[in-house]
Amino acid sequence: MPLTGWGLLRAQGDDARSFLHGQLTQDIVGLPPGQARLAGYCSAKGRLLASFVVWAEAAPGALMLACSADLLPATLKRLSMFVLRARCKLGDASAELPLTGLAGDAAGAAGVDGIVPWGVGAACGGTLIRLPDAAGVPRALLVGGTPPAGEALAPQAWAWLEVAAGVPRIVAATAEQFVPQMVNLELVGGVNFQKGCYPGQEVVARSQYRGSLKRRMLLASAPTPLQPGQEVYAADDAQQPAGMVVNAAATADGGAI
Template identity: 55%
Template sequence: MTQLLNGIAPLPHLGVIRVDGADAASFLQGQLTQDFALLQDNQARLAAYLSPKGRMLASFIGLRRSSTELLLVCSSDLLPATLKRLSMFVLRAKVQLTDASADFQCWGLAGDALLSIAGSALPAWSKAEFGSASVVHLYPAENQPRALLVAPADAPAPTGPALAPGLWDWSEVRSGVATLTAPVVDAFVPQMLNYESIGGVNFKKGCYPGQEVVARSQFRGTLKRRTYLAHAPSALAVGAEVFAPEDAEQPVGTVVQAAAAPGGGVDALVALQIAAASGALHVGGVALTLLPLPYALLDDI
């Protein structure tokens, strides 16, 4: 399968929020789960925006474009509501939030196509500039390096072999890093999507909405759900409930993200009760087979 993940895919399903102003980094520091005050030019951030109850309202890849401008890349179906909610908390901060989706283009890079543009594969959430484009290295999939390229809308498109968008979507699932979309808004604390294990939560930074819930889940052993990689023989809908055979009414999990697998069937990320992960599972009668995650979960921070 690895040879399939080589090429460049347009990502029109992603939107971009521009955060501009002298207080851009400090504003995001007080709103999101990751540390933006210490964000360096060669770094990006995986981060979540939470409700006061600690539930994820959006997930972002955040990157710096200049000393006063940061970009938040997220699923476009969440952008309007997220932008409106974030803007409510600007108050007196010297920062302006706008929908900059029309000003930027997003591309997925995989395999040799990434290497030809970036020169080498770097650890996840590393960032490098190539002309006017920013390349954010992501978690690999099927041992193939991957990256997100963000460039001005009027910049030349990256050159290389085309990668089918469906294959990119599959690589996102196989990377084990979930991107929040509308069907699963307000459903998970970050650890339920393994965000503390993949660089999406900083437990040493200052306060942000939902922080107490996130800290309690981490340090008091109250976490009951984790995200697992799974395979099914037929289509799965994001947001669909997962059941164990012994209880047809009480779900034990939720489909977070799904994509057609090149070899047939569907691969998915599913958030499950940890206690149910060792048993038989199904979604509407479609059996799920759990697969190994491509990364280790952190037991302690």
């Protein structure tokens, strides 16, 4: 299924790794070949501006960052402000390398069975990243290339699998709403607490070590449609929001998870 809601950034140059290492919640300097990692990009207050899947491109010194398409222009502009003298060029690679979501038999046909979760391999004339399974269904992200022949996955089905996998994706409606731990980013490997400084690190570390976290991401269902960024309320308190939707998917009965 074409992932039109996703976009792709490319960072290249001798300082690309060190620059991104100083901006994101993940260890980018130590990112090995053949592996993708989750990462967050925070404001100075520790709130997530964007979330990424990051991996190294075949070309030396090039890194790819997949994120929500509605955040890409603002994220690219903000990151570019901090490049300064670093030998790092940032650009939008979305048109050059379209992203496709594969699941079930399609993921198997692409060769995902031979790749470990978050592993990166070559397949279908492009780059194949195995995503975490959802409800026992294998999933993969195909970057460029041509997807295997067969019926495309319905957008609602991909969205359901994305939510069921429990891996958060920050979109425009949820930007600057959560510190990484609120959406369980550290639980799915998206935060490295041993690396050096990055924007918002002090807040993220305090949330981790001082027990100041008051919100967590949970899987829930509702009888009506939901949208990211929508506030939800407890049945006995219609005045005070009980939480906010991070990601949502429609269900066959007209509800949502």
